Amino acid sequence: MPVAGKWLVHRRAGMAAELVAALKRKDPIAFEQLIAQHGAMLYRVALRLMGQEQEAEDVLQETLLTVYEKIHTFDERSALSTWLYRIAVNTALMRLRAKARVPEELLDTVGPQFTEQGEHAREEAEWTLPPEQALLRQEALTALQQGIARLPELYRAVYVLAEIESLPHQDIASILELTVGTVKTRLHRARLFLRETLAGYFVERRHSSA
Amino acid sequence: MLRCRDVADLILAYLEGTLAPGERQALEAHIADCPNCLRFLKTYRETVALGQQLREEAVPSDVRDRLEAFLRSRLPRSS
Numbered sequence: 348m349p350v351a352g353k354w355l356v357h358r359r360a361g362m363a364a365e366l367v368a369a370l371k372r373k374d375p376i377a378f379e380q381l382i383a384q385h386g387a388m389l390y391r392v393a394l395r396l397m398g399q400e401q402e403a404e405d406v407l408q409e410t411l412l413t414v415y416e417k418i419h420t421f422d423e424r425s426a427l428s429t430w431l432y433r434i435a436v437n438t439a440l441m442r443l444r445a446k447a448r449v450p451e452e453l454l455d456t457v458g459p460q461f462t463e464q465g466e467h468a469r470e471e472a473e474w475t476l477p478p479e480q481a482l483l484r485q486e487a488l489t490a491l492q493q494g495i496a497r498l499p500e501l502y503r504a505v506y507v508l509a510e511i512e513s514l515p516h517q518d519i520a521s522i523l524e525l526t527v528g529t530v531k532t533r534l535h536r537a538r539l540f541l542r543e544t545l546a547g548y549f550v551e552r553r554h555s556s557a
Numbered sequence: 558m559l560r561c562r563d564v565a566d567l568i569l570a571y572l573e574g575t576l577a578p579g580e581r582q583a584l585e586a587h588i589a590d591c592p593n594c595l596r597f598l599k600t601y602r603e604t605v606a607l608g609q610q611l612r613e614e615a616v617p618s619d620v621r622d623r624l625e626a627f628l629r630s631r632l633p634r635s636s
Contacts, residue, residue: 373632375628375629375632378628378632379625379628382616382621382624382625382628386616386621386624387615387616390615390616390620391611391612395611400617400620404620404623404624407620407624408624408627411624411627411628412631415632458565459561459565459597461560461561461562461565464560465560465561465562465563466560466561466562466593467561467591467593467594467597470593471593471594471596471597471600472596472600473596473599473600474600474603487607488607488610488611491604491607491608491611492611506608510605510608510609510611511608511609511611511612512612513609513612531569531570534569535568535569538569538601538604538605538608539601541604541608542600542601542604545600545603545604545607546600
Protein backbone atom coordinates (compact mmCIF):
# COMPACT_ATOMS: atom_id res chain seq x y z
CA MET A 348 0.00 0.00 0.00
CA PRO A 349 1.45 3.43 -0.87
CA VAL A 350 2.50 5.64 2.05
CA ALA A 351 -0.41 8.07 1.47
CA GLY A 352 -2.87 5.15 1.54
CA LYS A 353 -1.43 3.84 4.80
CA TRP A 354 -1.66 7.34 6.29
CA LEU A 355 -5.32 7.55 5.32
CA VAL A 356 -6.05 4.16 6.92
CA HIS A 357 -4.29 5.25 10.13
CA ARG A 358 -6.12 8.58 10.14
CA ARG A 359 -9.50 6.90 9.69
CA ALA A 360 -8.70 4.40 12.41
CA GLY A 361 -7.69 7.31 14.67
CA MET A 362 -10.95 9.14 13.96
CA ALA A 363 -12.95 5.99 14.67
CA ALA A 364 -11.08 5.52 17.96
CA GLU A 365 -11.80 9.16 18.89
CA LEU A 366 -15.50 8.65 18.23
CA VAL A 367 -15.57 5.50 20.37
CA ALA A 368 -13.75 7.30 23.19
CA ALA A 369 -16.25 10.19 23.01
CA LEU A 370 -19.17 7.74 23.00
CA LYS A 371 -17.76 6.03 26.07
CA ARG A 372 -17.58 9.44 27.77
CA LYS A 373 -21.33 9.74 26.92
CA ASP A 374 -20.59 12.90 24.93
CA PRO A 375 -23.97 13.88 23.37
CA ILE A 376 -22.24 15.35 20.31
CA ALA A 377 -20.62 11.96 19.73
CA PHE A 378 -24.04 10.32 19.45
CA GLU A 379 -25.10 12.89 16.86
CA GLN A 380 -21.85 12.14 15.07
CA LEU A 381 -22.74 8.46 15.23
CA ILE A 382 -26.00 9.16 13.41
CA ALA A 383 -24.16 11.24 10.81
CA GLN A 384 -21.58 8.53 10.14
CA HIS A 385 -23.56 5.34 10.57
CA GLY A 386 -27.21 6.39 10.43
CA ALA A 387 -27.68 5.54 6.74
CA MET A 388 -26.42 1.97 7.08
CA LEU A 389 -28.46 1.38 10.25
CA TYR A 390 -31.56 2.82 8.60
CA ARG A 391 -31.12 0.63 5.48
CA VAL A 392 -30.76 -2.50 7.60
CA ALA A 393 -33.70 -1.63 9.85
CA LEU A 394 -35.92 -0.71 6.88
CA ARG A 395 -35.13 -3.87 4.90
CA LEU A 396 -35.57 -6.10 7.93
CA MET A 397 -38.78 -4.52 9.23
CA GLY A 398 -40.24 -3.66 5.81
CA GLN A 399 -41.93 -0.55 7.14
CA GLU A 400 -40.62 2.97 7.82
CA GLN A 401 -42.17 3.57 11.25
CA GLU A 402 -40.94 0.23 12.57
CA ALA A 403 -37.50 0.91 11.09
CA GLU A 404 -37.41 4.21 12.97
CA ASP A 405 -38.44 2.44 16.19
CA VAL A 406 -35.59 -0.04 15.68
CA LEU A 407 -33.16 2.84 15.14
CA GLN A 408 -34.23 4.57 18.34
CA GLU A 409 -33.92 1.34 20.33
CA THR A 410 -30.51 0.69 18.73
CA LEU A 411 -29.25 4.14 19.76
CA LEU A 412 -30.44 3.57 23.32
CA THR A 413 -28.69 0.20 23.44
CA VAL A 414 -25.50 1.77 22.09
CA TYR A 415 -25.67 4.39 24.84
CA GLU A 416 -26.22 1.77 27.54
CA LYS A 417 -23.73 -0.81 26.26
CA ILE A 418 -20.92 1.22 24.67
CA HIS A 419 -18.72 0.47 27.68
CA THR A 420 -18.85 -3.22 26.62
CA PHE A 421 -17.48 -2.52 23.12
CA ASP A 422 -13.97 -3.92 23.29
CA GLU A 423 -12.80 -2.42 19.96
CA ARG A 424 -11.47 -5.74 18.66
CA SER A 425 -14.01 -5.54 15.84
CA ALA A 426 -14.94 -2.46 13.84
CA LEU A 427 -17.52 -0.14 15.42
CA SER A 428 -19.75 -0.63 12.36
CA THR A 429 -19.77 -4.43 12.91
CA TRP A 430 -20.84 -3.92 16.51
CA LEU A 431 -23.55 -1.47 15.46
CA TYR A 432 -24.85 -3.85 12.78
CA ARG A 433 -25.09 -6.59 15.42
CA ILE A 434 -27.18 -4.42 17.75
CA ALA A 435 -29.47 -3.19 14.98
CA VAL A 436 -30.02 -6.67 13.52
CA ASN A 437 -30.68 -8.25 16.92
CA THR A 438 -33.09 -5.45 17.82
CA ALA A 439 -34.98 -5.95 14.57
CA LEU A 440 -35.00 -9.76 14.86
CA MET A 441 -36.42 -9.59 18.40
CA ARG A 442 -39.28 -7.41 17.15
CA LEU A 443 -39.87 -9.69 14.17
CA ARG A 444 -39.99 -12.79 16.37
CA ALA A 445 -42.67 -11.15 18.50
CA LYS A 446 -44.82 -10.92 15.37
CA ALA A 447 -46.03 -13.77 13.17
CA ARG A 448 -42.97 -15.57 11.89
CA VAL A 449 -42.43 -16.58 8.28
CA PRO A 450 -41.70 -20.33 8.45
CA GLU A 451 -38.16 -21.21 7.48
CA GLU A 452 -39.51 -24.30 5.68
CA LEU A 453 -40.68 -21.85 3.00
CA LEU A 454 -37.15 -22.03 1.60
CA ASP A 455 -36.64 -25.78 1.84
CA THR A 456 -37.65 -26.48 -1.77
CA VAL A 457 -36.86 -23.12 -3.35
CA GLY A 458 -34.99 -23.03 -6.65
CA PRO A 459 -35.04 -24.99 -9.92
CA GLN A 460 -36.41 -28.52 -9.96
CA PHE A 461 -34.12 -31.29 -11.20
CA THR A 462 -34.63 -34.82 -12.54
CA GLU A 463 -33.01 -37.83 -10.89
CA GLN A 464 -30.21 -37.41 -13.43
CA GLY A 465 -29.59 -33.87 -12.16
CA GLU A 466 -30.93 -32.09 -15.27
CA HIS A 467 -33.44 -29.22 -15.23
CA ALA A 468 -36.95 -30.70 -14.94
CA ARG A 469 -38.56 -27.57 -16.42
CA GLU A 470 -37.48 -24.99 -18.94
CA GLU A 471 -36.02 -21.92 -17.26
CA ALA A 472 -37.76 -18.70 -18.31
CA GLU A 473 -35.98 -15.75 -19.92
CA TRP A 474 -36.84 -12.46 -18.27
CA THR A 475 -34.77 -9.57 -19.47
CA LEU A 476 -36.59 -6.29 -19.93
CA PRO A 477 -35.39 -3.64 -22.41
CA PRO A 478 -33.00 -1.33 -20.48
CA GLU A 479 -34.87 1.86 -21.41
CA GLN A 480 -37.91 0.76 -19.43
CA ALA A 481 -36.79 2.55 -16.26
CA LEU A 482 -40.28 2.62 -14.80
CA LEU A 483 -40.55 -1.14 -15.15
CA ARG A 484 -37.18 -1.49 -13.48
CA GLN A 485 -38.48 0.55 -10.54
CA GLU A 486 -41.50 -1.75 -10.39
CA ALA A 487 -39.12 -4.73 -10.34
CA LEU A 488 -37.34 -3.16 -7.35
CA THR A 489 -40.69 -2.81 -5.59
CA ALA A 490 -41.43 -6.47 -6.31
CA LEU A 491 -38.00 -7.34 -4.91
CA GLN A 492 -38.62 -5.34 -1.72
CA GLN A 493 -41.93 -7.12 -1.23
CA GLY A 494 -40.13 -10.42 -1.69
CA ILE A 495 -37.51 -9.47 0.91
CA ALA A 496 -40.29 -8.75 3.41
CA ARG A 497 -41.56 -12.33 2.87
CA LEU A 498 -38.22 -13.99 3.61
CA PRO A 499 -37.93 -15.84 6.94
CA GLU A 500 -36.20 -13.50 9.38
CA LEU A 501 -32.79 -15.17 9.54
CA TYR A 502 -32.60 -15.46 5.74
CA ARG A 503 -33.67 -11.83 5.47
CA ALA A 504 -30.92 -10.75 7.87
CA VAL A 505 -28.24 -12.64 5.90
CA TYR A 506 -29.54 -11.27 2.60
CA VAL A 507 -29.69 -7.65 3.80
CA LEU A 508 -26.18 -7.75 5.28
CA ALA A 509 -24.68 -9.55 2.28
CA GLU A 510 -26.47 -8.14 -0.74
CA ILE A 511 -27.43 -4.63 0.39
CA GLU A 512 -24.71 -3.85 2.95
CA SER A 513 -22.13 -5.94 1.00
CA LEU A 514 -20.48 -7.16 4.19
CA PRO A 515 -17.95 -10.00 3.92
CA HIS A 516 -19.33 -13.43 4.82
CA GLN A 517 -17.01 -13.62 7.84
CA ASP A 518 -18.43 -10.38 9.28
CA ILE A 519 -22.00 -11.59 8.74
CA ALA A 520 -21.13 -14.88 10.44
CA SER A 521 -19.77 -12.92 13.40
CA ILE A 522 -22.80 -10.60 13.60
CA LEU A 523 -25.37 -13.40 13.39
CA GLU A 524 -23.31 -16.03 15.22
CA LEU A 525 -23.41 -18.43 12.29
CA THR A 526 -20.73 -20.31 10.38
CA VAL A 527 -19.56 -18.89 7.05
CA GLY A 528 -20.99 -22.00 5.37
CA THR A 529 -24.43 -21.31 6.83
CA VAL A 530 -24.22 -17.68 5.71
CA LYS A 531 -23.50 -18.78 2.14
CA THR A 532 -26.30 -21.37 2.14
CA ARG A 533 -28.85 -18.88 3.46
CA LEU A 534 -27.76 -16.18 1.03
CA HIS A 535 -28.06 -18.60 -1.87
CA ARG A 536 -31.53 -19.77 -0.81
CA ALA A 537 -32.68 -16.19 -0.23
CA ARG A 538 -31.54 -15.30 -3.74
CA LEU A 539 -33.35 -18.33 -5.20
CA PHE A 540 -36.55 -17.31 -3.39
CA LEU A 541 -36.28 -13.71 -4.61
CA ARG A 542 -35.45 -14.93 -8.11
CA GLU A 543 -38.73 -16.82 -8.15
CA THR A 544 -40.55 -13.74 -6.83
CA LEU A 545 -39.04 -11.67 -9.64
CA ALA A 546 -39.70 -14.36 -12.26
CA GLY A 547 -43.41 -13.99 -11.59
CA TYR A 548 -43.12 -10.25 -12.18
CA PHE A 549 -40.88 -10.37 -15.29
CA VAL A 550 -42.71 -13.14 -17.10
CA GLU A 551 -46.04 -11.39 -16.56
CA ARG A 552 -44.60 -8.10 -17.92
CA ARG A 553 -43.11 -9.86 -20.93
CA HIS A 554 -46.44 -11.42 -21.81
CA SER A 555 -48.35 -8.16 -21.36
CA SER A 556 -45.92 -6.21 -23.57
CA ALA A 557 -45.92 -8.82 -26.38
CA MET B 558 -18.86 -33.82 -15.94
CA LEU B 559 -21.12 -31.37 -14.16
CA ARG B 560 -24.87 -31.77 -14.08
CA CYS B 561 -27.37 -28.90 -14.03
CA ARG B 562 -27.93 -29.52 -10.29
CA ASP B 563 -24.18 -29.08 -9.68
CA VAL B 564 -24.19 -25.79 -11.60
CA ALA B 565 -27.01 -24.49 -9.38
CA ASP B 566 -25.07 -25.51 -6.26
CA LEU B 567 -21.86 -23.85 -7.46
CA ILE B 568 -23.36 -20.64 -8.82
CA LEU B 569 -22.73 -18.53 -5.70
CA ALA B 570 -19.06 -19.51 -5.54
CA TYR B 571 -18.75 -18.99 -9.32
CA LEU B 572 -20.06 -15.41 -9.15
CA GLU B 573 -17.80 -14.69 -6.15
CA GLY B 574 -14.80 -15.97 -8.09
CA THR B 575 -13.91 -18.59 -5.48
CA LEU B 576 -14.19 -21.73 -7.59
CA ALA B 577 -11.01 -23.67 -8.33
CA PRO B 578 -9.91 -23.14 -11.96
CA GLY B 579 -10.90 -26.69 -12.98
CA GLU B 580 -14.39 -26.33 -11.48
CA ARG B 581 -14.86 -22.91 -13.09
CA GLN B 582 -13.89 -24.26 -16.51
CA ALA B 583 -16.20 -27.24 -16.13
CA LEU B 584 -19.08 -24.98 -15.11
CA GLU B 585 -18.51 -22.60 -18.04
CA ALA B 586 -18.26 -25.53 -20.46
CA HIS B 587 -21.57 -26.90 -19.19
CA ILE B 588 -23.32 -23.51 -19.44
CA ALA B 589 -22.02 -23.05 -23.00
CA ASP B 590 -23.96 -26.18 -23.97
CA CYS B 591 -27.02 -25.86 -21.75
CA PRO B 592 -29.58 -23.11 -22.53
CA ASN B 593 -31.47 -23.82 -19.28
CA CYS B 594 -28.38 -23.30 -17.14
CA LEU B 595 -27.48 -20.18 -19.13
CA ARG B 596 -30.93 -18.71 -18.41
CA PHE B 597 -30.58 -19.75 -14.76
CA LEU B 598 -27.21 -17.95 -14.55
CA LYS B 599 -28.60 -14.80 -16.21
CA THR B 600 -31.69 -14.62 -13.98
CA TYR B 601 -29.63 -15.35 -10.83
CA ARG B 602 -27.21 -12.56 -11.80
CA GLU B 603 -30.09 -10.16 -12.48
CA THR B 604 -31.53 -10.97 -9.04
CA VAL B 605 -28.17 -10.14 -7.44
CA ALA B 606 -27.84 -6.91 -9.47
CA LEU B 607 -31.32 -5.72 -8.48
CA GLY B 608 -30.60 -6.37 -4.80
CA GLN B 609 -27.44 -4.31 -5.01
CA GLN B 610 -29.49 -1.36 -6.29
CA LEU B 611 -31.05 -1.15 -2.82
CA ARG B 612 -27.68 -0.04 -1.40
CA GLU B 613 -28.26 3.66 -1.87
CA GLU B 614 -30.88 4.24 0.82
CA ALA B 615 -30.13 7.49 2.66
CA VAL B 616 -31.72 8.42 5.99
CA PRO B 617 -34.69 10.67 5.12
CA SER B 618 -34.09 14.11 6.62
CA ASP B 619 -37.25 13.98 8.75
CA VAL B 620 -36.19 10.60 10.21
CA ARG B 621 -32.78 12.00 11.02
CA ASP B 622 -34.33 15.08 12.68
CA ARG B 623 -36.55 12.84 14.82
CA LEU B 624 -33.58 10.66 15.79
CA GLU B 625 -31.61 13.69 16.91
CA ALA B 626 -34.60 15.04 18.83
CA PHE B 627 -35.00 11.58 20.41
CA LEU B 628 -31.35 11.62 21.48
CA ARG B 629 -31.67 15.05 23.01
CA SER B 630 -34.77 14.04 24.96
CA ARG B 631 -33.53 10.67 26.19
CA LEU B 632 -29.81 11.05 26.78
CA PRO B 633 -28.53 13.12 29.70
CA ARG B 634 -26.58 16.15 28.56
CA SER B 635 -23.25 16.87 30.18
CA SER B 636 -23.29 19.89 32.45
